[in-house]
Amino acid sequence: AQKVTQAQTEISVVEKEDVTLDCVYETRDTTYYLFWYKQPPSGELVFLIRRNSFDEQNEISGRYSWNFQKSTSSFNFTITASQVVDSAVYFCALSEAGNAGNMLTFGGGTRLMVKP
Amino acid sequence: DSGVTQTPKHLITATGQRVTLRCSPRSGDLSVYWYQQSLDQGLQFLIQYYNGEERAKGNILERFSAQQFPDLHSELNLSSLELGDSALYFCASSRTQSSGNTIYFGEGSWLTVV
Numbered sequence: 001a002q003k004v005t006q007a008q009t010e011i012s013v014v015e016k017e018d019v020t021l022d023c024v025y026e027t028r029d030t031t032y033y034l035f036w037y038k039q040p041p042s043g044e045l046v047f048l049i050r051r052n053s054f055d056e057q058n059e060i061s062g063r064y065s066w067n068f069q070k071s072t073s074s075f076n077f078t079i080t081a082s083q084v085v086d087s088a089v090y091f092c093a094l095s096e097a098g099n100a101g102n103m104l105t106f107g108g109g110t111r112l113m114v115k116p
Numbered sequence: 117d118s119g120v121t122q123t124p125k126h127l128i129t130a131t132g133q134r135v136t137l138r139c140s141p142r143s144g145d146l147s148v149y150w151y152q153q154s155l156d157q158g159l160q161f162l163i164q165y166y167n168g169e170e171r172a173k174g175n176i177l178e179r180f181s182a183q184q185f186p187d188l189h190s191e192l193n194l195s196s197l198e199l200g201d202s203a204l205y206f207c208a209s210s211r212t213q214s215s216g217n218t219i220y221f222g223e224g225s226w227l228t229v230v
Contacts (some may be wrong), residue, residue, distance in 0.1 A: 002223065014223075017220035024221075031215075032216075033206055033215065033216035033218075035218070037221070044118070044221065044223040044224060045117070045206060045224075046118070046221070047219070047221070050218050052214070052216060056121065067142040091159065093159075095215050095216055096215060097215045097216065098215075099172065099215055100171065100172045101160045101164045101166075101171040101172025101213060101215070102149075102164060102171075102172070102210060102213060102214060102216070102217050103164065103172050103174060104151075104160060104161060104219060105161070107157050109158065109159075
């Protein structure tokens with residue numbers, strides 16, 4: 001069965017600090033997809049990134065970067081020089097190719113608070 | 117703005133009542149999903165439709181039902197409501213039904229059952 005664990009339930013940093021959000025997943029499939037979503041205080045879920053299991057290249061998008069390591073079943077998310085607007089709950093999610101349909105299994109989320 | 121439209125944004129209703137949540141997917145997307153977000157259970161997949169047909173089912177209660185219409189919009193019907201059904205209900209959509217398709221979420225419908 002698929003499972004996503006975000007061990008950090010809450011992180012508090014001061015603006016301009018770097019912060020890494022951890023995500024560990026479990027799957028029996030060899031083909032799977034990993035996602036990160038952001039949920040700001042307003043409540044909507046905003047897509048950030050998608051990664052397939054065959055692409056272990058790290059990705060950088062502005063202040064955001066993602067480190068995918070199959071050896072440790074982790075897909076960690078780093079925010080560099082955090083800003084107050086980064087305050088949100090961040091969710092990691094997994095979709096297995098072997099599933100019927102395209103069901104996402106979400107982790108419990110990490111609440112990030114960036115203080116000025 | 118993801119392009120997924122949900123109505124209503126907020127809804128307060130009494131126990132035992134029935135409500136309908138509506139969703140319009142992004143233009144061009146054929147697959148629609150419903151998710152429930154509650155404090156105790158987190159984000160849970162309820163059901164997926166593709167081009168009008170049910171594609172996958174998650175932890176959806178028998179009191180809940182959904183459908184996708186020919187114009188691709190979807191409705192989630194919640195009946196015999198209980199206090200525990202209070203949650204944020206998300207509709208989402210993707211281009212196809214296949215695993216790995218990026219899923220875009222709407223802003224959610226906040227349901228409060230009193």
